[in-house]
Amino acid sequence: MAYDGSERAGAELIGGRYRLGERLGQGGMGVVRRATDELLGRQVAVKTLALDSGADPADALREARVVAQVRHPHVIVVHDVVEHEGRPALVMELVEGGSLADRLAEGRVLSPRETARLGLDLLDALTAAHARDVLHRDVKPANVLLEKDGGRAVLTDFGIASLPGATTLSRTGVFIGTPEYTAPERMRGGDAGPASDLWSLGAVLCAAATGTSPFRRDSIGAVLHAIVYEEVRPSAAMGPLVPVVRGLLERDPELRLGAAEARRMLAACAAGEAPPPAVPTPTVRDVVPRTPAGTPPDPATEGPVTAHPATAGPGARRGRARALPFVTAAVAVCAAAATVAALLAMQDERPAGTTAGPPAPTGAAAASAPASTPAPARTAVSGTDRFPSRRVTDERGFSLLVPAGAIRSTDGERVFYTSPDGAVRVGVRIRPVPPGGAIGVMRASDEDGPRSNPGYRGATVEETTHRGLPAARWEFTWDGFTRAEGARHTLDLAWEAGETLYDVWVSAPVGRVEEARSRFAATVESFRATGG
Template sequence: MSENGSEQTGGELIGGRYRLGERLGQGGMGVVRRATDELLGRPVAVKTLALDSGADPGGALREARVVAQIRHPHVIVVHDVVEHDGLPALVMELVDGGSLADRLAAGEVLTPREAARLGLDLLDALSAAHARDVLHRDVKPANVLLEKDTGRAVLTDFGIASLPGATTLSRTGVFIGTPEYTAPERMQGGDAGPASDLWSLGALLCAAATGTSPFRRDSIGAVLHAIVYEEIRPSERMGPLVPVVRGLLERDPDRRLGAAEARRMLAACAAGEPPPVSSYTPTARETVPSAAPGRSARTPGTTTAGDPGAGRRSGRAVPIVAAAVAVCVAVATVAVLRAVQGDPATGAPAAGPGSTSAASTPGRNAPATTPAPASAESDPEAYEYREVTDVRGFTVTVPYGARRSTDGERVIYTTGDGAVRVGIRIRPVPSGGAIGVMRASDASGPTDYPGYRDATVEETTHKGLPAARWEFGWNGFTPAEGARHTVDVCWEQDGTLYDLWASAPVPRAEEGRSALDTALDSFRTTGG
């Protein structure tokens, strides 16, 4: 073993000059090792293919040729291609430092200004590739190396890079890329251009500033659903990065933030300056990409960019082989199409795999009673309510027909018209307690909520327990969403902080308050 615990390879000499050393990393197709170029006396990195990986031997030569076209300080340099065990091996510059993925796995995240500087480096690297008509197609934290002495970011692994117009599936039926960092147009099998790499950069910036991808889910179907369908909202942790991330994660590639504007916005964030005025206008929140022209649906699901649901990381390649896998892909596709086009039986949007309906499995989210929806003669702004038992271990009363979604930390119930949202978050009581949480949220309000205004924070009680209440107005995340009013109440109980909030359009603020009061009065932990 080496001093850092890495496995030694025995000092094998390949290509007549490269002495292999310790293993630096390993992927599905092979390993990367530290090595010494004995002819020039310099350290290098050698990427060798695994004999049983099924990798195309021509892929290494292709990667070398692609990278050779792009001479840029933030793109990995390939020095040589030699033979190892009958397969080509790439000899590359050694970037002495781990990957961004390593840093995130260690529990470290970047500040918004650090993430902005990283984004500028990667944006320049991608622009250099795009100028040569090269798409990277796998921009993710594992493919970003961080040089420990200089902080230089280096984009690596162009193994699946392509020219624009390349198909999403390879000839062997293997998905190309990493699903949770893949743009929706590629997920839907459409044409991909430079804008697809910019989407991946937006997802990477979320991960850099918060610790994980905004689209991480437990299954490929759920990842697909989140990317193509669920509403995307910026995480409060990203601060001044929010505008540029929002623009990069625009689902319509023709309207997505371009490289020039992204560079201006990232440069301002890196310098600690206010974001410049952008020509980018977000797509209306209710509109999502459709598999059929002219079809759209309201979006009850929510993906908070940078605060995703928990789950295992999806792998780089997803083989589509055997009948069972084909069935899974078909089911996921049908779920997405239903989510986009709406449930034909009811005319309402379908919940889909990543956004479980509140009226799903009996005993889990099923209502204790099933009241009829409000009639046409009743107040159009009045809601009927029903009690649901959530899989997170609580029971609460929410508006009838509300759909359940989650971003990992919070459970959100959204009314069928998409207007009113009720959220629940449960966590250990942090330092400062309920009032400390609300005061901190208020302090970051101008950064987290566009047009933040008229805020009040007060210490109170809830059912005799220490509590705090935070109320404010803001502009909404998109012009189509419009001005909103939010009320948030959290309380401490047996070392746990329970946080319930409701958000509604300003003209319907009373509906939001009523929904929150109903949820607060009815909320109890399962069995409580």
């Protein structure tokens, strides 16, 4: 009889010795239950395959063989394989205590030091697996068990583990893994090695310390876009863990933090010390960024930019060259999971209500546009022929020009529109005016700049007006959140309209400063509050 959740606890004996008890958890492929080993008198966990999951019974045997190869205190132990309803069932050690996902669901995040200790345990488990040429491929909070007594972390569920070079698609064409914890190179269908598991570890550390993955979004398409393109901005709640997380979440696996460096940094954090730098500080050189047309930017406003050799080297160029294949291949991967239609729609997304030109301002818009000047049917913007744009009307209650083909995403508070090549980002945040107003916000952001933006430099903050309203402008250069991304330049304007603070910014590579300035002027000038 197929298990349907109605069996009486303790009523079924399998393998001649394992008495099944309460259900401990259930995934897409099977059910895990507590059981009693009546021969040895110990508690174990039994993983049985769900009959309606489409799982191949051979996968259970493969998982058992894989785990048997990786013997480590932080890797789940498989004691036995028995038959249950004609299918293999795995008998594993019972880790008393729930998963990391269970803890986070209760709102109990880990402190930075606890997170560092967790990271060391998982890193040791992955290192042991990688030494056996085993890739886990599904490192996520639900697959991390936290022992109630002693605090040991145990990596479990090697059901989709594979050797390097294994395909990322199953026999039925379903994407293997959990998207928001999956490395970019796996998302694009490329070769994935141990570095892919380390990316997943970085995302798990973020979740452990903050409660959620940094790539959690409201759709598979938005998750994909966030992993491939968006700024990787670890939360300040991670404290000293921020450098190691940034290193693990490098999009280019060739530039990603290695296991040895990650262990050194995590050990320092676990001991309450400042983590050592990920790599020795190289000799820097001054370069003058060039615009797409090859014209140097105005030295009066740009000045020299410090370039990290790793940023300017072949690895960085490879990372940039891969940007478009990332999307193409990732769409192919998600097509196998029947989401290609949604992803293709996102490539030229027009939120509900988008029109060819801006709507006439009404309601809240009256506070952000001059009363004597009606909104034009189209906004004339300098430079749009060179830098094509389109107008979008966003569900958050605003309309503006963004790069043609831009893809929308949000982190909850902010809305982003990113150019198809992933290089130019337009951001919008709308909130009540905080104490200190627009200039107070910008000065506080400037003060926090060195912590929130690596390599923060050349910053200016000035009080100004926008359409006759109190405003503040902030401009700065920084190193970007990953070495592959490279140095960037950001322009930001915030203004007060009644009790609402509108904040609009544009960020682009330092080599595209002319485009950044043109788009920034166009974006700010075209912005209209729609009251939606």
